Amino acid sequence: QAPQLGQPIAPADITPWDISIGPDGAGLPPGRGTAIEGEAIYVAKCQACHGEKGERPKVALAGALVGGIGTLAPDKTPIKTVGSFWPYATTLFDYVRRAMPFQDTKSLTADEVYAVSAYILHLNGIIGPNDVIDAHSLPEVRMPNRDGFIPFPRNPK
Amino acid sequence: QAPQLGQPIAPADITPWDISIGPDGAGLPPGRGTAIEGEAIYVAKCQACHGEKGERPKVALAGALVGGIGTLAPDKTPIKTVGSFWPYATTLFDYVRRAMPFQDTKSLTADEVYAVSAYILHLNGIIGPNDVIDAHSLPEVRMPNRDGFIPFPRNPK
Amino acid sequence: LVVGATAAGLSCGSAEPLAVQPWMKVPGTGFAGYGQPSPFESKVVKVFPPPPNPPGVGSSRTPLHMLEGMITPSGLHFERSHSGVPEIDPDQHRLVIHGLVKRPLVFTLEALSRYPMQSRIAFIECGGNSLALNAPQAQPLNVAAIHGLLGCSEWTGVRLSTLLDEAGIEPEARWVIAEGADAAAMSRSIPLTKAMDDALLCLYQNGERVRPSNGYPLRLLLPGFEGNMNVKWLRRLKLTAGPAMTKDETSKYTILLKDEKAWQFVFPIEVKSVITRPSPGLALRDPGFYEISGLAWSGNGSIRQVDVSADGGRSWAPAALQGPILPKAPVRFRTAWQWNGGPAVLQSRATDDTGMVQPTRAQFAAERGFRGVYHYNAIASWRIDEMGEVSNVYA
Amino acid sequence: LVVGATAAGLSCGSAEPLAVQPWMKVPGTGFAGYGQPSPFESKVVKVFPPPPNPPGVGSSRTPLHMLEGMITPSGLHFERSHSGVPEIDPDQHRLVIHGLVKRPLVFTLEALSRYPMQSRIAFIECGGNSLALNAPQAQPLNVAAIHGLLGCSEWTGVRLSTLLDEAGIEPEARWVIAEGADAAAMSRSIPLTKAMDDALLCLYQNGERVRPSNGYPLRLLLPGFEGNMNVKWLRRLKLTAGPAMTKDETSKYTILLKDEKAWQFVFPIEVKSVITRPSPGLALRDPGFYEISGLAWSGNGSIRQVDVSADGGRSWAPAALQGPILPKAPVRFRTAWQWNGGPAVLQSRATDDTGMVQPTRAQFAAERGFRGVYHYNAIASWRIDEMGEVSNVYA
Ligand code: HEC
């Protein structure tokens, strides 16, 4: 027995909060960007923490965004970056839009998020400098570690 | 299974803390006092809170020390004071020594506690103004409500 | 406040567009060594009378109407002090055990910390809790003001029996006089049987060291016994053949009955319950669903059942009891209720596993009248009027 | 500190005369609306790294070696934040439920407060707890630094299933994406089965409103699941057919195995235990009796048994378990130990009621190596040297 105290809300009124992106691209907004365009955004808004070309973060917890491909191999010390470890490129859009830049999150336009995502993917050698990244192309980016994950065998049924 | 980490302590070294008085007078220290002697102590150190002659306290929680005899009768509003309610005079010595005067407890000499106790007993009409109160006589004071208490019938065995 | 403060969110129409608030965009505050509640909860505090009482004499009360669950946060655990809260240096604190023992012993806190420990979740209720309900007319008070001298913590410490065994009990010993290190040197006589049964010398309250207002650095816990006997700031235990007849077991904490006699040494808190929500100050908004939620406890054992009435005791239905149900610990009870918008009188009635049932006010009065001050445990009533306002009534 | 700090009280001779201290003679301090620990306990604080990290990014750790019992005081409950602690105005806070539901709904806190509530005592452990033990060499760290991302509270709130039923679940829905109102908008995908099973939307923590650092005004509790999934400052729940593959369920909180593969969606905290006393920093003083005390927990159920070894795992003896033993709640275990003054290695090994036994470090490594970062739950070891000093070792 429970009350029914939820208020109905129109889908349009949820939009300001609905920032989830699915690995199939569900939720990606209109807009576009390339690595070339993204570089300036990165230098202006990301580099202070994540380092030049995303390789050596200047803030410890920020982590490297670039490099490490091949380091997942047995007995190696893994360097887990967007390039070496992330299975879906959509996660990049989702995360950068919701949580970056650190001091002023949710401040980038869709074009800017597409562009800076393209830049990070390009730094990792995954796409070309002029590849257009948008709602259509982003989910189609094949990440190097796409098949790197297996389900945990002991989850509750 | 437990360690034995208590340190033996000589009875004399406990004395500074052993302020318990039994209803049989066990623990009462040497010393003496009369109501006449106690009046000055009361006026100087007690009256500010407990009021002139202990009848109308000036601090709410202090309570009346004097009066109320007869108010325990059925259907009356009880006024519980040292005189009307307390079963043992020894409690007066015990409590005044440990807890009064409020701002500077445990500061009275044994003579002073005997004397001010005698004064409160005298104000309640229980002893005379020159009756000597000491370790011998205090437990022999017969309090009006000595037989007023019965055990609670539902205590755990 | 949980219920009834603003109009937001309970109207019928469609909701506003969701707003991206500043805290969703800029980093929040950094870490703190010792956390505190939200500043928005600044009204959730203990209540205590303003001066002119000497500071720290009397009590501060737990705001039960703003709390949920079984545990009382230590910052909101009621306190009853007779000479304020002493600021005790734990390195200087000692516990002495003497009197009718073979070996008088003194313990540092460090020594006590080396003993085997035990934890238990237990309530402490002041023997003077709910005394406002002895008044001939129901007072316009809320649940904190009436019933707020009740708290529950997870207590951890050393069994008193362990230390008494170490000291060696003389055969004539029957009582233990416990004494605090506060300026009032609070002192109570405790039956040796209780001391040897489940008494705990508590070093920890809800995981951390006992709070100053609850007896830091050492508190005696006598599970289920009236609060005052759970001596705070414990410094001394003296074994004796008879009770000391201290001020707080003669002048206070005795129960004057209808004749001239008074019950003395009223140890257990008998079975009791109180509805915390709805309660005065938490007005009902609109007819419809409400959860009736409250606490039930017994110093004699575990709560077996709580019945709830919305019609002043004419009809009753069993409430759901929130586990774990532990002896001498409060149990949160809950029951679903549809308010039809008309007047109602809410009551709860607890039964413990000894079979004792919380008395009605009339049964309570028939046994002992209303001159007893202490250990008031009769069924309490909240009236709800047509506006949804809740008030303390006798019903 | 509990043990070993000073020499007072453990020598053999007769004690000093008892001193009447100032606090025994003059009134103490007055009442406070919201109480605090003793100033003498000012070292009992959460530990967190100093700048230059951005404030509030990372974690602060519970000082487990200074605590006892099962409950973590809310002021000392560990926190893991990704963009600091947001200062959320509860009147402005909303929870929205949308996606694959028949009726998208938004809830104010006032509305949520009207629902039937449930309380449960449950641990929350960060999936990254104990990760220091993945290092090839044992680090000179104490129990807070290694295992301090663990806390336990009595949580009270509304069952998520109640609200999902109200919204109406579409048949294709399999996951719920939970999202926080912090600047990082922490986001995790949760199986709908868990959401419908025992997920709780918590308004209260240890009786009072949830603390800001633990998600005020609303926290998702997924009993037994890794801490990060228990989304704090909860603002949004979106039902979907598949997981969102958020940063914190791909880049983080996945477990890289010995080959190139990583386990993903590692939900339950598997059976685990840690000895909190003795532990590094709490040196043993003299040979003799010590109580070995610690915590055991399992996200899959209840603790059934804890065995303790003082010889690095050659011999084991069952410890006493402190009740109540509750599913997905920590259990305090205790065992008596006589230290003979020689070197010793203390270990604890928990077994839960699914029969799962805490693995040895070797068994743990054989299954997954040490590259996994998260969910380290192997048996941990404290070495005691002849001086009584305690240190973290691999044994
Ligand atoms: C002021 C410092 C700062 C700035 C500026 C910043 N970041 Fe970050 N970034 C961080 C921190 C700290 C984290 C780790 C957050 C966490 O632990 O959840 C992070 C995490 C990330 C991650 C996830 C890394 C991983 O492997 O999990 C990505 C991707 C990222 N940032 C991208 C960006 C982009 C793109 C920008 C600029 C638009 C940016 N950051 C600006 C500090 C910063």
Ligand code: HEC
């Ligand atoms: C500054 C105020 C103050 C002064 C001065 C003071 N008292 Fe009190 N007295 C109190 C308060 C307050 C109480 C109640 C304490 C409690 O609740 O435990 C009290 C209680 C008592 C009681 C117990 C009353 C009862 O019926 O339970 C006695 C007896 C007493 N005082 C005697 C004395 C004597 C004798 C002196 C002087 C030597 C004295 N008081 C000085 C404030 C004071």
Ligand SMILES: [Ca+2]
């Ligand atoms: Ca609208």
Ligand SMILES: [Ca+2]
């Ligand atoms: Ca009491």
Ligand SMILES: [Ca+2]
């Ligand atoms: Ca109304």
Ligand SMILES: [Ca+2]
């Ligand atoms: Ca000596």
Ligand SMILES: [Ca+2]
């Ligand atoms: Ca975690």
Ligand SMILES: [Ca+2]
């Ligand atoms: Ca030593």
Ligand SMILES: [Co+2]
């Ligand atoms: Co009291």
Ligand SMILES: [Co+2]
């Ligand atoms: Co985490």
